[in-house]
Amino acid sequence: PADAIFVEAASNTPDEQYSAGERYGRVYQINYLRCIFCGMCIEACPTRALTMTNDFELAKYTRADDIYQKEDLLVPLADGMLAAPHPMVEGKNDIDYYRGEVTGPTAAQVDWVASRRPDDPSLETVRVVKETH
Template sequence: MLYEHDPRGPLGEFLAPLAGYGVTITSFFSPTVTEQYPFEGPFVQPRFHGRHQLNRYADGLEKCIGCELCAWACPADAILVEAASNTPDAQYSPGERFGNVYQINYLRCIFCGFCIEACPTRALTMGHDFELAEYTRETEIYEKKDLLVPLSDGMLAPPHPMAEGLSDGDYYRGAVRGVTQSQVDWVREHRPDDPSLATAEVVSTTSEEAQL
């Protein structure tokens, strides 16, 4: 078998390995790019698909209406939704129904994001939390209480009526900016010890404002 002559010559052949070592040596003096996790927080991209969360409207009502479209869209069959009907004494979301049972099995979830694309009310979104390691299989099944975002400052804990003069369509279009006085009065009458009464911030929202 014939071998081509190395055009670098004997000296080139001798110095060739040194060129590779040079890359290694110069990296010693370069700034480190290793993230010191868990001592420093993870740096993920803004559109990173992490753990799911169930969102609320500005007055505290839940956005999930129990339509189950997220469960139908899931290719891994990781979501279970069971809806229940809202009643005048137990209004958890705008409209007729709310998600009474909501489960996500993170042993199956592939974080594809199809569920959040299917959600018609933007009730389900994905955050940046990826620390989902547990010690048992049962704890990898997240219930509604684990997924529902906490009340923000100014919100009123459901159940309570919708804002007066507004329909569920007004909620979906973003007309609700906060809690109304009638909602506060209803919760104070039915649940006078509710801790969210102390932090609820009343915002005037009328049907005329919703039409603007």
């Protein structure tokens, strides 16, 4: 209600698949100067990526520090994960990802990334999971 969140969507393509589904948030900002802590964004979030805490007294030195960019909000890759974009696991859909049925990258995904981004740092620590159908 306070226009605290700004999202600019972009389409996932076969060559650049950043998330499950047709689109992803290319630009994502949360402006805590505008946030009224009503919790409506938590209810509306389709991926449960947002959570509500009791931390609402936020103090920063500049106004710009209260505007969080997508890079500020993303959780770092865990060891063994493969950096996006890459194709979805063959035979799986976004619901399977949401339910946690996809637990890691497959050999086909690793090969895809290696052929297109051979210098990707996640290739050094990636752990391939056994494919199950």
